[in-house]
Amino acid sequence: MGVLIVVEGLDGSGKRTLTQALCAALVSRGLTVSDLAFPRYGKSQPADIAAEALRGEHGDLFESVNAMAALWALDRYEAKRDLVERIRESDVVVLDRYVASNAAYSAARSHQSMDGGLVEWVRQLEFERFSLPIPTLQVYLDVPVSVAEDRAQYRESTEVGRDRDAYERDSTLQSRTAGVYAELARSEWVSEWSVIPNGVDPAAAAEQLADSCTQRLARLQ
Numbered sequence: 001m002g003v004l005i006v007v008e009g010l011d012g013s014g015k016r017t018l019t020q021a022l023c024a025a026l027v028s029r030g031l032t033v034s035d036l037a038f039p040r041y042g043k044s045q046p047a048d049i050a051a052e053a054l055r056g057e058h059g060d061l062f063e064s065v066n067a068m069a070a071l072w073a074l075d076r077y078e079a080k081r082d083l084v085e086r087i088r089e090s091d092v093v094v095l096d097r098y099v100a101s102n103a104a105y106s107a108a109r110s111h112q113s114m115d116g117g118l119v120e121w122v123r124q125l126e127f128e129r130f131s132l133p134i135p136t137l138q139v140y141l142d143v144p145v146s147v148a149e150d151r152a153q154y155r156e157s158t159e160v161g162r163d164r165d166a167y168e169r170d171s172t173l174q175s176r177t178a179g180v181y182a183e184l185a186r187s188e189w190v191s192e193w194s195v196i197p198n199g200v201d202p203a204a205a206a207e208q209l210a211d212s213c214t215q216r217l218a219r220l221q
């Protein structure tokens, strides 16, 4: 039975980079590691429909915060069996985005703080109704909105198929999302959180997190 580590943050904050560095650091410690990114584009109809809605398809689907959030949640519900199996079979499972993404973006889209109702709706839907696994640790990359936006823009110009979507182009949404993420981390929403401040080298952050995983695994035995 392994530990479940989730990497969270704004679009372009460096989640994929940290996830990859963390997996490499864990493997170099001799641990078995499995990683997965949400949304599971190309593998999940709900995820693909939500992504299409972000690009203007499917009528007024995009307008409904709850409908979009339900689609992202259904992607995870479909992945539940696979996820549970990965946790059973690996020492560490690392996720690039998970339920907190839905909580942060949905609340921010509705101009709510974490107490406004949507965060709790997401928690009940995903952790109670769907019984998705609770993360051992949620890692928040606390990167300023302008830095994350610059990175997302750079990636758009250098990677094919990485055009920014409606959320990524909306600076004020990104800013409000950062605010909700900060609240979630401060209140240790659902489980323990660790905040990585801006400027920390991803490789150094990954080494620290890998040490923490090793200690947690030792405590589980």
Ligand SMILES: Nc1ncnc2c1ncn2[C@@H]1O[C@H](COP(=O)(O)OP(=O)(O)OP(=O)(O)O)[C@@H](O)[C@H]1O
Binding pocket: 009, 010, 011, 012, 013, 014, 015, 016, 017, 018, 151, 152, 154, 155, 200, 201, 202
């Ligand atoms: N700590 C860092 N310092 C400088 N550049 C970085 C850092 N982390 C990531 N980057 C660069 O920023 C860009 C976005 O990084 P990455 O793809 O890891 O972000 P992401 O959070 O996974 O993005 P998205 O959610 O939009 O998929 C990439 O070009 C990456 O090389």
Ligand SMILES: Cc1cn([C@H]2C[C@H](O)[C@@H](COP(=O)(O)O)O2)c(=O)[nH]c1=O
Binding pocket: 011, 038, 039, 069, 072, 073, 097, 098, 099, 101, 102, 103, 105, 106, 167, 168
């Ligand atoms: C998983 C998930 C994502 N979102 C948001 C976050 C992004 O702005 C978009 C698409 O995700 P990507 O990582 O940029 O591909 O959707 C969300 O609101 N809820 C979620 O559960």
